[in-house]
Amino acid sequence: ARxxxxxxxxxxxxxxxxxxxxxxxxxxxxxxxxxTVKTRKPGELLRQEHPGEDHPRVLSLYASPLMQSQGRFAxxxxxxxxxxxxxxLEQALQEKRSYGRIIGMSRSMxxxxxxxxxxxxxxxxxxxxxxxxxxxxxxAEAIHERGGGSxxxxxxxxxxxxxxxxxxxxxxxxxxxxTGAVRDxxxxxxxxxxxxxxxxxxxxxxxxVQLRLLRVLQEKEFERVGDSTPVKVDVQVVAATNRDxxxxxxxxxxxxDLYFRLNVVEVRIPPLRExxxxxxxxxxxxxxxxxxxxxxxxxxxxxxxxxxxxxxDWPGNVRELxxxxxxxxxxxxxxxxxxxxLPALLRDFGQRTPAPRPDGDEAAAIREAIARxxxxxxxxxxxxxxxxxxxxxxxxxxxxxxxxxxx
Numbered sequence: 001a002r003x004x005x006x007x008x009x010x011x012x013x014x015x016x017x018x019x020x021x022x023x024x025x026x027x028x029x030x031x032x033x034x035x036t037v038k039t040r041k042p043g044e045l046l047r048q049e050h051p052g053e054d055h056p057r058v059l060s061l062y063a064s065p066l067m068q069s070q071g072r073f074a075x076x077x078x079x080x081x082x083x084x085x086x087x088x089l090e091q092a093l094q095e096k097r098s099y100g101r102i103i104g105m106s107r108s109m110x111x112x113x114x115x116x117x118x119x120x121x122x123x124x125x126x127x128x129x130x131x132x133x134x135x136x137x138x139x140a141e142a143i144h145e146r147g148g149g150s151x152x153x154x155x156x157x158x159x160x161x162x163x164x165x166x167x168x169x170x171x172x173x174x175x176x177x178x179t180g181a182v183r184d185x186x187x188x189x190x191x192x193x194x195x196x197x198x199x200x201x202x203x204x205x206x207x208x209v210q211l212r213l214l215r216v217l218q219e220k221e222f223e224r225v226g227d228s229t230p231v232k233v234d235v236q237v238v239a240a241t242n243r244d245x246x247x248x249x250x251x252x253x254x255x256x257d258l259y260f261r262l263n264v265v266e267v268r269i270p271p272l273r274e275x276x277x278x279x280x281x282x283x284x285x286x287x288x289x290x291x292x293x294x295x296x297x298x299x300x301x302x303x304x305x306x307x308x309x310x311x312x313d314w315p316g317n318v319r320e321l322x323x324x325x326x327x328x329x330x331x332x333x334x335x336x337x338x339x340x341x342l343p344a345l346l347r348d349f350g351q352r353t354p355a356p357r358p359d360g361d362e363a364a365a366i367r368e369a370i371a372r373x374x375x376x377x378x379x380x381x382x383x384x385x386x387x388x389x390x391x392x393x394x395x396x397x398x399x400x401x402x403x404x405x406x407x
């Protein structure tokens with residue numbers, strides 16, 4: 001009883017008092033117990049947050065009628081289950097499934113989340129690398145949000161603007177600086193002062209813009225186009241590229257000194273084919289979003305679609321998977337997405353993927369899978385739903401000659 005009073009934030013003076021005097025003191029637990037006394041029926045309140053000495057505690061409350069041996073009603077019993085630790089573990093697990101708007105729970109994504117945590121409170125220059133469609137902008141948003149989302153976040157797609165327009169967008173210009181400059185314009189760096197600027201497709205900027213960007217990173221200042229007055233800024237730069245900047249340096253297309261200034265910390269996002277275990281999680285995530293957006297009640301994808309998704313290489317990465325799910329949700333009018341709802345590219349891939357042989361001829365199935373995958377054993381293994389090591393072991397056991405090079 002003393003533990004109960006302490007847990008429910010009641011003082012020792014509550015001991016021995018009439019429950020009806022305490023019903024109002026106990027809040028939701030008191031109302032639950034009182035309801036059980038009145039109705040003589042059990043009740044429960046799950047995952048209720050109650051104040052504690054150090055931090056709130058998560059409690060589940062179960063009230064049951066107390067009956068004597070002769071069936072006479074004698075009161076009610078309140079059972080309290082402390083689920084604080086369980087709730088914390090569930091929250092930690094949920095956090096591992098995502099980071100901001102990034103979705104994934106594979107080992108490579110856990111490593112990515114750990115690196116982003118280290119960057120949360122450090123304002124340093126970051127270079128985000130990865131193939132197109134992997135979610136580089138989401139990583140920039142996560143870095144910004146974890147570091148203090150109240151600061152400005154300014155995004156610039158460097159590859160979408162010509163050299164002159166990009167220079168004006170980044171640094172601003174004064175009236176009369178060039179034809180059409182009818183008024184002063186504040187640049188993106190100045191708008192991002194005190195916050196973060198995200199420079200996407202940084203590998204596509206011209207040598208002239210590279211030189212001006214280098215000065216901003218070194219001196220924390222720049223000059224507007226047509227002006228000679230330096231403008232000081234305090235900006236965290238997060239740049240992103242799907243290009244091989246080392247190769248561009250070798251070809252003389254990118255400044256090496258700028259590369260080292262940008263690459264203080266590199267955040268590499270793995271392509272989707274390197275974290276296939278995240279595909280079902282991403283599929284369910286996009287399905288939930290699209291059900292809401294399209295007001296549909298699609299329950300999931302068929303086993304055939306699931307197998308196809310796991311076998312496909314996704315050259316467009318997460319973006320391609322999202323678009324494929326959107327295409328399927330538009331066409332699907334039933335509860336399950338099937339191959340007929342998929343984009344043509346995926347349907348064609350599915351038609352080239354060997355189906356399981358009904359005669360149980362495992363050797364023939366493996367030979368067929370390898371042939372259809374152009375000799376690629378790793379891809380054939382994924383199509384068959386087995387590991388790369390397993391397909392080599394079975395080839396040896398079944399006497400299947402390795403007539404093609406391993407890729």
